[in-house]
Structure formats: C-alpha cells, structure tokens
Amino acid sequence: MEQVNILIIGAGVVGLAIANQLSQTHADVVVVEKEAGFGRHTSSRNSEVIHSGIYYPQNSQKAKLCVRGNQLLYKFCQKHQVPHKKCGKLVVANSENELAQLKQLQQNGIKNGVQNLQIYNKQQVNSLEPQIIAEKALWVPATGIVDSHKFMQKMVQLAEQNDAFVVYDMEVVAIEKQDSGYVVEFADGEKFWCKYLINSAGLWSDEIAQMAGIEDDNLQLHWCKGEYYKTNKIRDINHLIYPLPNPSGIYLGIHLTINLNNEVRFGPSAYYTDQLSYKMDESAKPEFLAAINHYLSLEADDLHLDDCGIRPKLQGPQDTFRDFYIAEETKRSLPRFINLIGIESPGLTAALAIAEQVEGFL
Ligand SMILES: Cc1cc2nc3c(=O)[nH]c(=O)nc-3n(C[C@H](O)[C@H](O)[C@H](O)COP(=O)(O)OP(=O)(O)OC[C@H]3O[C@@H](n4cnc5c(N)ncnc54)[C@H](O)[C@@H]3O)c2cc1C
Structure with a gap:
C-alpha cells in the first residue's frame, strides 16, 4: 500500500x-x-470574480477568508503572472428603497474591512459606464477578475x-x-x-x-445551479455591474461580468437541483431579461446561452x-x-x- x-x-x-x-x-x-x-x-x-467581501455577515468565515483571500490572490497573480484585472464593480440602485439597501451594504463592507467603498451619484456612474442605468451605485474598487x-x-x-x-x-x-x-x-x-x-x-x-x-x-449539501447568458450587443463595459443581492439570500442577483477579453456575460441565476447536469435550455431567458433590464436595455434576441455551474451549498431552500x-x-x-x-x-x-x-x- x-x-x-x-x-x-x-x-x-x-x-x-x-x-x-x-x-x-x-x-x-x-x-x-x-x-x-x-x-x-x-x-x-464560475464568474471568475475576485470578490471584495462586502456581502457576508461580520466575522463569518466567508467574510474573513474573502477579504484575506482577495489580497493574497492579487499578490499571487502579480508574482506569478496570472492574468487578472482589478477592474472594480458598481452595485446599482434605482429607487429610494434600493438606496437604503445600498447604504447597508456599504456599512457591512466597511465592518468586514473592505476599503474605499463609496456611493456614486448618477453623473459619476455615467462617467464610468455610460450604458448603465443607475440613480446611485456603490463603487467597490477591490473587486476584480482572474483567469481561473x-x-x-x-x-x-x-x-x-x-x-x-x-x-x-x-x-x-x-x-x-x-x-x-x-x-x-x-x-x-x-x-x-x-x-x-x-x-x-x-x-x-x-x-x-x-x-x-x-x-x-x-x-448535507444542496446543489444549486447557476446559468449564464452572453451577448455581443453590449461592448466597451469596463467594470462589473451588480444589482442588489437577491432577497432570497441564495445568490447575488443576475449580474454583468466581463472577462479578460472584455466579453460581456450575465448570471449566474440560482435554482436547486438533484442532478449533476451542465445542460441548459432557454427557459430562463425571460428571468434574465427582466433582471438585466433593471440596469441595461437589451432585447431577447441579444441574449445567447453561455455556460453553467453548480454551487455546493450548505444553505438549503428554506435556510438562512x-x-x-x-x-x-x-x-x-x-x-x-x-x-x-x-x-x-x-x-x-x-x-x-x-x-x-x-x-x-x-
Ligand atoms: C455559478 C458559480 C459562480 C461562482 N462565481 C464565483 C466567483 O465569481 N468568485 C468566487 O470567488 N467564487 C465563485 N464561485 C465559487 C467557486 O467557484 C467555488 O467556491 C470553488 O470553485 C470551489 O472549489 P473547490 O476546489 O472546493 O471545488 P471543485 O472545483 O468542485 O473541486 C472539487 C474536486 O473534487 C473532486 N472530487 C469529488 N469527489 C471526489 C472523489 N470521491 N475522489 C476524488 N476526487 C473527487 C471533483 O472531481 C472536483 O474536481 C462560483 C460558483 C458557482 C457554481
């Protein structure tokens, strides 16, 4: 042996x-x-996003390991020439209610030790991303992308x-x-x-x-699948664009990511499954379109199936x-x-x- x-x-x-x-x-x-x-x-x-740590409860493993991991990952990528980009992200708000949630998210991020979080007004958002619809947005400069x-x-x-x-x-x-x-x-x-x-x-x-x-x-794990769509319609996006986190607490909401070639994709969605299947069909397109059109203007024909992944979640459908x-x-x-x-x-x-x-x- x-x-x-x-x-x-x-x-x-x-x-x-x-x-x-x-x-x-x-x-x-x-x-x-x-x-x-x-x-x-x-x-x-996955989305290949280097997260900042704004979302997770203070002192949770997710918060501490994300904030520390973010710093270690940038250092590792620089030292070993792993392709990456510290592009930053905007979390958008389009109503008073969403602005209140945005401020809470900012406070949570500050408690977790995330640096330089700022609430931007419409003009500031527009100067960074003219195609994005947002009254206000939380600017998160520590977020980035990596070639996983x-x-x-x-x-x-x-x-x-x-x-x-x-x-x-x-x-x-x-x-x-x-x-x-x-x-x-x-x-x-x-x-x-x-x-x-x-x-x-x-x-x-x-x-x-x-x-x-x-x-x-x-x-016991609960598998939770997330699907992605891509588009060629939108170009010249330089930052990641997120809605406020989904109220279910299961995922971050259907967001826009760019990869290192500046290609745009949306997702992931979230639904529980027992099957290990990476197949996709177009049934979730209306859900994607509704979520995306909260911060952009796209039509169904602009969206094409991309890929999917499965989350190994301890949080079951009824859990917090x-x-x-x-x-x-x-x-x-x-x-x-x-x-x-x-x-x-x-x-x-x-x-x-x-x-x-x-x-x-x-
Ligand atoms: C849709 C989606 C989007 C995500 N986006 C992000 C993101 O943007 N940023 C971020 O930080 N995180 C993200 N994540 C989370 C991140 O991808 C995972 O946390 C991470 O990849 C988990 O890595 P792992 O090594 O634990 O698991 P895995 O990558 O699943 O590796 C486990 C390995 O164990 C092997 N294995 C299993 N059973 C056995 C066995 N019996 N014998 C031998 N080998 C076995 C498997 O084949 C597998 O290769 C995302 C996840 C999903 C699903």
Whole structure:
C-alpha cells in the first residue's frame, strides 16, 4: 500500500491552493482527483470574480477568508503572472428603497474591512459606464477578475516543483480510520495510507465526510445551479455591474461580468437541483431579461446561452445564511481529518486564505 503524509481529495481551486501551501513546508503531499484533469467542476464553472467581501455577515468565515483571500490572490497573480484585472464593480440602485439597501451594504463592507467603498451619484456612474442605468451605485474598487484556469495551472506547477503530486482518474470510494492515520480506497481497488486526510471534494465533500463516518444532517449539501447568458450587443463595459443581492439570500442577483477579453456575460441565476447536469435550455431567458433590464436595455434576441455551474451549498431552500464549514475533526474522534464543506462563492477568491487556515490545523 502507498504511504503518504498528506492526502488531499479534490483538484479544484481549493485543493490545489492547499497543496501549494502545504508542499512549501511539508513533505509528501498528494492530491487525488477523480476526473482526468484539474478544475473540471465548480472551479471552472464560475464568474471568475475576485470578490471584495462586502456581502457576508461580520466575522463569518466567508467574510474573513474573502477579504484575506482577495489580497493574497492579487499578490499571487502579480508574482506569478496570472492574468487578472482589478477592474472594480458598481452595485446599482434605482429607487429610494434600493438606496437604503445600498447604504447597508456599504456599512457591512466597511465592518468586514473592505476599503474605499463609496456611493456614486448618477453623473459619476455615467462617467464610468455610460450604458448603465443607475440613480446611485456603490463603487467597490477591490473587486476584480482572474483567469481561473491559469491560476489553477500555476498552483499545480508550484506544488509539483515542491515535490507534491497531483494524480488524476483516482476516485475515492471508501475511507477507513486507523489509530495512526487513514486508509483511503479508490474505485480501481488501490489503497493509500495517509497521516493527514483533507476533504476538498467540492460537490461531493459531504459524501466524503460520510465515508469517514460522519453522519450529520447539518453537513448535507444542496446543489444549486447557476446559468449564464452572453451577448455581443453590449461592448466597451469596463467594470462589473451588480444589482442588489437577491432577497432570497441564495445568490447575488443576475449580474454583468466581463472577462479578460472584455466579453460581456450575465448570471449566474440560482435554482436547486438533484442532478449533476451542465445542460441548459432557454427557459430562463425571460428571468434574465427582466433582471438585466433593471440596469441595461437589451432585447431577447441579444441574449445567447453561455455556460453553467453548480454551487455546493450548505444553505438549503428554506435556510438562512450558512457559512463555509472548515474543521479539523478531532472532536468527532477523527484526528488529522480536515473537512471543507459548502465551499461555494466566494471560494475562488478565498482559496489561498483557506489554504492558510488549513495549514494552521497541522
Ligand atoms: C455559478 C458559480 C459562480 C461562482 N462565481 C464565483 C466567483 O465569481 N468568485 C468566487 O470567488 N467564487 C465563485 N464561485 C465559487 C467557486 O467557484 C467555488 O467556491 C470553488 O470553485 C470551489 O472549489 P473547490 O476546489 O472546493 O471545488 P471543485 O472545483 O468542485 O473541486 C472539487 C474536486 O473534487 C473532486 N472530487 C469529488 N469527489 C471526489 C472523489 N470521491 N475522489 C476524488 N476526487 C473527487 C471533483 O472531481 C472536483 O474536481 C462560483 C460558483 C458557482 C457554481
């Protein structure tokens, strides 16, 4: 049986950030991934936004790790030439009621330590984005965009330079606790022994926890799909444009993002699903059009299907805010087993800060 010091399950952005971090100071780090390459699920199916941390409750893991992760990610991208842009974003308000919410959002961001938040008037918004309809907007300069594929590719490269391995086509199917560590079994029958086991399996992280013997309804994931549409009609947008967060508390509202080629897309929407399917049809187009026309002027023919992703949410349809679950499980008699469950947005932004936190458990 192969013996390793640290076994990380999942080569998404979070598992790779942990591998990059731990391989700098620990020997014998291995990432196992069930797919044939890294980032084949949520980490390559997102908005690629470097979030600022304005939305999350004060002192939540999401708030702290987002604010810290934002700083670490910009530094990482600069140091390692990962394509990115600190373009900033505008959260628009078009009524008195929305302006009150905008001010609350600004205060929340300030409490979370987000710098330089300002409420802009119509003229200021127009001078930045003439095509956007907004009476007022919250200007968030810390927000940006990143090439998530290049970010993950660089972390694989750095981890491998530190003698870590990322091994593909290895699906974990069983975990057995032993006195000194864990025996992890793969779909082909192979087994690895490891001293530390890190569950960074994204959409399947609750199943991995169950394999280790954790039966906890509170850690059951709810999959929540988000779809995107793109357009060629609008050009020359240089900032991200967001509505106020959706009152359901499930997502941020259908927003406008640009990528590093200045292409415009809208989304993601949010609806719960049991299916792992990345198929889309046009049934959500009216919902998109209504949301977009709150801050722009577009017609149905201007919108084309783009892509979609699935959020691994701890928050179920009837729940209020749920935080990331990041824990070393000695309290459940599973020492050196580290669980990362419910790492939805802002997980891409927070990845490097999550990796720091995980290192603290070792
Ligand atoms: C629509 C959408 C938009 C988003 N937008 C943003 C954004 O703009 N900014 C932001 O910061 N965050 C965003 N996020 C969140 C962000 O994408 C995620 O938090 C992040 O990608 C999670 O990374 P991960 O490594 O935890 O999970 P994943 O990328 O899902 O990686 C987990 C890996 O584990 C592997 N795995 C699972 N089970 C097993 C097993 N049994 N054996 C071996 N391997 C296994 C999977 O194959 C997968 O590769 C968004 C998410 C969605 C869905």
